[in-house]
Amino acid sequence: MFRPLPIFIGARYTRAKRRNHFISFISMTSMIGLSLGVLAMIVVLSVMNGFQREMSSRILGLVPHAAILGVQPLDDWHKVADAAMRDPAVMAAAPITEMEGMLSYKGAMQPIQVGGIDPAEEGKVSIVGQHIVQGRLQDLQPGEFGVVIGELTARRFRLNTGDKLTLIVPEISKEPGGITPRMQRLTVVGIFKVGAELDGSQAYIHVADAGAMQRWAPGQVQGVRLKLHDLYAAPQVSKAIAAGLGDAYRADDWSHTQGSLFSAMKMEKTMIGLLLLMIIAVAAFNIIATLVMVVNDKGPDIAILRTLGATPAQIMGTFMVQGSLIGIVGTLIGGVLGVVAAFNVSQIVGWLERVSGQHIFTSDVYFVSSLPSQLQWGDVAIICTAGLVMSFLATIYPAYRASQVQPAIGLAV
Structure with missing residues (x-):
């Protein structure tokens, strides 16, 4: 050849x-x-x-892919969830109320991101229920002010289920100074471990308890958390849903909180x-x-x-x-x-x-x-x-x- x-x-x-x-x-x-x-x-x-x-x-299994938040507390989150579910990109929806604060236990303190959730709905949008190592997510009951904390937080404070700690959140006041701390005693009802930094920075309480701490009317929530088929489409999908609902709603997504990581x-x-x-x-x-x-x-x-x-x-x-x-x-x-x-x-x-x-x-x-x-x-x-x-x-x-x-x-x- x-x-x-x-x-x-x-x-x-x-x-x-x-x-x-x-x-x-x-x-x-x-x-x-x-x-x-x-x-x-x-x-x-x-x-x-x-x-x-x-x-x-792990991280995006806990952090909302997207969220539709009300400018004012929502009276009927099901209405927003139904509107979101009409979008084929959305897999599931659940109520959420988020707060930032400090956890205090025997003089030690740490910053914490608190998510107010409905345990009955959370499994549709989050993996936290699959990673409970102590207690149960269903033990979060309205009015009992239970809390589910991460494994790193539990280890740092040496906490187990049944222990009590204090949550401190800022509250806007008309008094001089503008902001005053609001404290609430919580009982540890569960500990989760997803194997990420959120084990030391995230905690969950019942959405009704979160509303009570914000002094909202019973049943009011901050917004609706969404789970999407394609999480990288979250900015476009959430903005489109919020725009369709009107000016009383705004969109948020994971790229704002975890995008830099x-x-x-x-x-x-x-x-x-x-x-x-x-x-x-x-x-x-x-x-x-x-x-x-x-x-x-x-x-x-x-x-x-x-x-x-x-x-x-x-x-x-x-x-x-x-x-x-x-x-x-x-x-x-x-x-x-x-x-x-x-x-x-x-x-x-x-x-x-x-x-x-x-x-x-x-x-x-x-x-x-x-x-x-x-x-x-x-x-x-x-x-x-x-x-x-x-x-x-x-x-x-x-x-x-x-x-x-x-x-x-x-x-x-």
Whole structure:
């Protein structure tokens, strides 16, 4: 079968044994370095995708995807919920009244975000009921001023179900000073643990108790919390629903409260990806060094080819093929190993922990019990393409030098 001269000779040069074993060693290290760089990028980005998925499911499982809030307390939240449910993007709706305050227990205090919820409706829009480790969400009863707190808050205050603590919330007053604190004794009826920072900053009381603390009429709530099919459509969906209800309503969504966190995670992934790309760049520089030494080693061969009629373009193509083959093989090996490692990262970490006797990954720090990984084939394609492009670019200068070798000088070497 006919093959172009540069491809035929370039492939032969790649397989041929060299007189200079150091060149073979550098060529092999270039391939290994490229493979390790591709492998590392695939595994690390997959783990970061896994962490982002876990944080999204846990944090946005507690935080409302979107909310329709009244400018004034709502007398009939069912009316708003029914209007929202007519939008096909909305999965479920439930009442909510949110407050910010301080929890106090035996002189210790911490800031807290308090959500007034209806336990009977909350399961439709939140995962908190699935993560109760003590007590029950249904133990939140109107008028009893029970509270469900996060595991970090319970650990910080050394609380268990049945213990009492004080909630302090600001209250706008007509008296001089404008704002006075309002205190309410609460009984811990449940503790939740979702494995995220919200375990130490979120608490839940009954929506009727939240209204009573705000001195609202019985049955009044702040708004309606929505769960959406596509949480990234929350800004558009919530604004459209609020606009349809009129000026007495406003829209809110998760991007206002948690958007900065996910933007930071996305930026972190980008920066780590760029840093790991430097590993591939170093391997590409090794390809340059390899081809420069090959060109010097093959000087007489180049001269003979030129004498036989090979053009500078064919000589250049020969060495570009050789360098590109190193890049292709290295990228393919790294890509395959990276995909396998990304699918089995938890098992690999567990094996390393057993062999070393050290805990590489601890749930107390990272909020998850096992190392999460989510392979995205788009990332794999981008990483492998970057490896191939860098390898190809690395061949241009040495190949150009080879094409400029003069036959007389090459034969004299």
